[in-house]
Amino acid sequence: MALQSMDQIISAITASQFNRTDWNKNALPTTAQVAGQWYDLSTGAGNPFQNSTHGSTANLAFQALSDTTTTTATTAATSGSISGTVFTDTTHGTNRFTVGMILTGTGVSAGTYITSLGTGTGANNGGTYNINISQSVTSQTITGTARPSGLYTGGDVSPSIKNVLNVSAYSGATTSAPTTLMLVDQVAMFTVSSVTTTGAQSFTGTQTLPRYATGAGLQAYIVPSVVMGAGTPTIQLGYTNAAGVSGRLTPSSPSLPVATTTSPVGSIIYSGTGAGKYGPFVPLQAGDTGIQSIQSINLSATMTSGSLVVILAKPIFTLPITTVGVASERDLVNQLPSMPRIFDGANLQWLQFAGSNTPINTAYYGSLDVAWG
Amino acid sequence: MAIRSYKDLVDAEENGQTFFGSFRKNLNAATGANSWFDVTLSPGNPLPFYYASTPLIGAPMGQAANGGMPHNPPVENLGYKTYLKKLSITPLNTAAIVTGPMILMDYLFYYPFIDTSTTDEQFLDNTASLTRYTSGQGVSVMAVQMAGLLGSGNPTFQFTYTNQNGELKTSPRQTCGTAIFVGNLATANSGQASGSASNYPFLILCPEDTGIRSVQSVTFNSPDIGLLAFVLVKPIEQIALREIGSGGERTPVIDFFDLPVIADNAYLSILLNSANANVNAMPYIGTIETVWG
Numbered sequence: 001m002a003l004q005s006m007d008q009i010i011s012a013i014t015a016s017q018f019n020r021t022d023w024n025k026n027a028l029p030t031t032a033q034v035a036g037q038w039y040d041l042s043t044g045a046g047n048p049f050q051n052s053t054h055g056s057t058a059n060l061a062f063q064a065l066s067d068t069t070t071t072t073a074t075t076a077a078t079s080g081s082i083s084g085t086v087f088t089d090t091t092h093g094t095n096r097f098t099v100g101m102i103l104t105g106t107g108v109s110a111g112t113y114i115t116s117l118g119t120g121t122g123a124n125n126g127g128t129y130n131i132n133i134s135q136s137v138t139s140q141t142i143t144g145t146a147r148p149s150g151l152y153t154g155g156d157v158s159p160s161i162k163n164v165l166n167v168s169a170y171s172g173a174t175t176s177a178p179t180t181l182m183l184v185d186q187v188a189m190f191t192v193s194s195v196t197t198t199g200a201q202s203f204t205g206t207q208t209l210p211r212y213a214t215g216a217g218l219q220a221y222i223v224p225s226v227v228m229g230a231g232t233p234t235i236q237l238g239y240t241n242a243a244g245v246s247g248r249l250t251p252s253s254p255s256l257p258v259a260t261t262t263s264p265v266g267s268i269i270y271s272g273t274g275a276g277k278y279g280p281f282v283p284l285q286a287g288d289t290g291i292q293s294i295q296s297i298n299l300s301a302t303m304t305s306g307s308l309v310v311i312l313a314k315p316i317f318t319l320p321i322t323t324v325g326v327a328s329e330r331d332l333v334n335q336l337p338s339m340p341r342i343f344d345g346a347n348l349q350w351l352q353f354a355g356s357n358t359p360i361n362t363a364y365y366g367s368l369d370v371a372w373g
Numbered sequence: 374m375a376i377r378s379y380k381d382l383v384d385a386e387e388n389g390q391t392f393f394g395s396f397r398k399n400l401n402a403a404t405g406a407n408s409w410f411d412v413t414l415s416p417g418n419p420l421p422f423y424y425a426s427t428p429l430i431g432a433p434m435g436q437a438a439n440g441g442m443p444h445n446p447p448v449e450n451l452g453y454k455t456y457l458k459k460l461s462i463t464p465l466n467t468a469a470i471v472t473g474p475m476i477l478m479d480y481l482f483y484y485p486f487i488d489t490s491t492t493d494e495q496f497l498d499n500t501a502s503l504t505r506y507t508s509g510q511g512v513s514v515m516a517v518q519m520a521g522l523l524g525s526g527n528p529t530f531q532f533t534y535t536n537q538n539g540e541l542k543t544s545p546r547q548t549c550g551t552a553i554f555v556g557n558l559a560t561a562n563s564g565q566a567s568g569s570a571s572n573y574p575f576l577i578l579c580p581e582d583t584g585i586r587s588v589q590s591v592t593f594n595s596p597d598i599g600l601l602a603f604v605l606v607k608p609i610e611q612i613a614l615r616e617i618g619s620g621g622e623r624t625p626v627i628d629f630f631d632l633p634v635i636a637d638n639a640y641l642s643i644l645l646n647s648a649n650a651n652v653n654a655m656p657y658i659g660t661i662e663t664v665w666g
Contacts (some may be wrong), residue, residue, distance in 0.1 A: 006378075006379060007377065007378035007379060007380075009630065010376065010377060010378055010379065010381075010382070010626065010632060011375075011377040011378065013631060013632045014375045014376050014377065014454065014456070014632060014634075015375060015377075016634075018631070019511070020511070020608065020609075020631070020633075022476075022513065022574075022575065022608045024573035024574065024575070026573075045573075045577070046573050046577065047513075047573050047575055047577055047578070048578075048580070049545065049577060049578070049579065049580040049581075052580075100580075102580065109543075110542075110543050111531070111542065111543030111544070111545070111579065113545065115546070132531075132545060132546045133531075133543075147580045147581060149580045149581065152583040165629075165630045165631055166629045166630055166631060168474070168611060168613075170473065170474050170613075170646065171407075172406060172407035172473055172646055172647065172648035173407050174406075174407075324648060325407075325472045325473055325647075325648025325649070326472060326473075326613070326615045326616075326648075327473060327474040327611070327613035327615065329613065329629065331628060331629050331630050332630075333630035334627075334628070334630060363407075363561075363573060365474070365573065365574060365646070367608070367611060369629075369630075369631045371631075
């Protein structure tokens with residue numbers, strides 16, 4: 001089944017095989033965006049809720065991502081407590097706590113979530129995290145649950161096929177334009193908390209992709225889940241391409257991607273202008289059209305501190321906002337005929353290219369219409 | 374029956390299954406730039422609706438009882454659905470004009486006179502319930518300023534609600550902006566909050582929630598003097614004014630390839646964002662055409 005004519009699209013829409021989503025995402029909450037760099041808006045505030053999966057898993061482990069994925073982090077037994085609006089991970093248990101995680105445990109108020117990092121970096125003993133609800137919880141095991149909170153597009157529709165019909169985006173905030181938004185389907189991720197280790201580090205786990213199984217069209221990008229330190233190493237991924245050829249490497253010519261010092265959460269660390277800067281994706285070896293799996297990451301020097309996430313994603317479409325206060329719209333049926341497909345389980349998130357220095361919390365609003373048949 | 378093709382659309386037109394209406398609004402409000410503003414409270418034709426009824430008691434909204442932008446009478450009892458055929462908006466004044474999106478929405482339900490000056494939990498009466506989009510799927514909630522609030526110190530609040538699956542949830546913390554005027558959305562105006570920013574038109578729901586069925590209570594963490602109405606809405610279509618001095622047109626099936634359904638008895642009104650300051654005394658006129666089949 002598929003939408004194969006204008007009449008079929010009309011029929012699908014009027015038969016309620018259609019979904020409209022209104023979305024809003026805000027730029028980084030603590031650090032202004034720099035012109036020329038790319039950012040992952042998924043961890044920003046807004047609707048839908050912020051993505052809290054980035055960096056939530058064990059170091060170097062593969063994690064598939066879908067719209068219903070959940071990952072968890074825990075304190076050690078009886079080693080978590082809350083006083084006021086501060087959660088303390090006295091002795092850490094498993095995985096890593098992240099901003100946006102919902103906290104549960106005996107006596108923990110419903111709806112409690114981490115709003116920002118205190119001294120906690122995800123897994124350090126004694127680390128503190130700021131939460132949204134003031135309360136008092138005595139020592140116990142506290143669990144954090146992360147969800148990707150991607151754009152909702154009507155749920156699974158198989159055996160029907162879902163396509164994007166149109167999209168819009170807007171910002172009226174000063175210096176919010178020009179900018180380009182890119183919708184991506186985040187398919188998998190690897191937490192890299194060992195950022196002071198130099199040389200190749202191997203990823204672990206069986207890499208079965210939930211969508212785009214061959215890796216065709218999939219690309220990788222890297223963002224911090226905890227603000228990075230002062231290092232500026234080059235970065236090289238070792239991967240298997242979409243044809244199943246292993247041993248592929250990020251090309252070193254003209255230059256390997258170079259990390260930007262003290263990159264904030266959500267910034268694509270090697271994006272920007274000048275030598276060694278790319279974006280949003282890590283360049284592929286000549287002739288490759290996608291990534292089926294990633295075997296390793298190699299940092300040429302320590303990044304001093306922080307934590308990274310390597311994300312495998314499928315770009316769906318781009319949408320430029322040319323002017324502050326001017327709504328941008330794309331009709332992907334008539335104007336730019338493409339009707340990109342959205343697979344069941346898609347974890348849809350926005351990447352953004354900042355065309356100008358953009359203030360913290362700059363708000364973007366838009367809508368996304370899909371239909372299936 | 375339903376419209377399944379271009380031919381069905383043409384047939385519906387030839388059979389007279391169409392409606393043409395016009396409207397005029399005068400946005401008599403001072404706002405800051407980049408504010409979301411609910412024109413429901415603005416004078417003109419249709420008459421303004423002030424969300425003024427018994428405090429904290431939820432009330433449904435509908436065309437028959439409350440008005441709103443014109444559209445055709447109910448047709449679902451005939452086996453038809455109504456669709457938005459065309460929407461056009463033309464501003465009249467180039468001095469204080471809007472550029473930005475305007476969202477046509479079905480206003481479903483409201484809770485009036487939520488007091489922003491108290492930190493007590495305010496419980497809302499849900500004796501009445503949604504009469505359209507009854508599960509709440511795709512329904513959003515916005516906080517419309519009815520009076521007073523200036524947003525000093527960026528007041529914050531949370532609310533409990535029932536999501537689209539009937540589950541009771543406690544919302545994430547919402548942050549009000551500053552310099553809020555009547556008709557502004559309290560969490561979505563020019564005075565962006567520090568920390569967790571505002572300027573999303575709709576209140577933020579919990580992860581995985583895709584709609585809201587009802588609101589049970591509201592609690593302000595930090596107060597300010599003022600009154601809010603919580604309004605449940607279903608966005609239908611947007612239209613953009615891109616340039617000072619020019620109007621906007623939308624023929625959904627031709628230039629944006631969708632065909633939004635307008636439910637019987639829908640209360641239609643517009644939420645807009647202005648990139649310009651002071652949306653005061655900006656009149657606009659518009660037309661709306663619907664088709665059913």
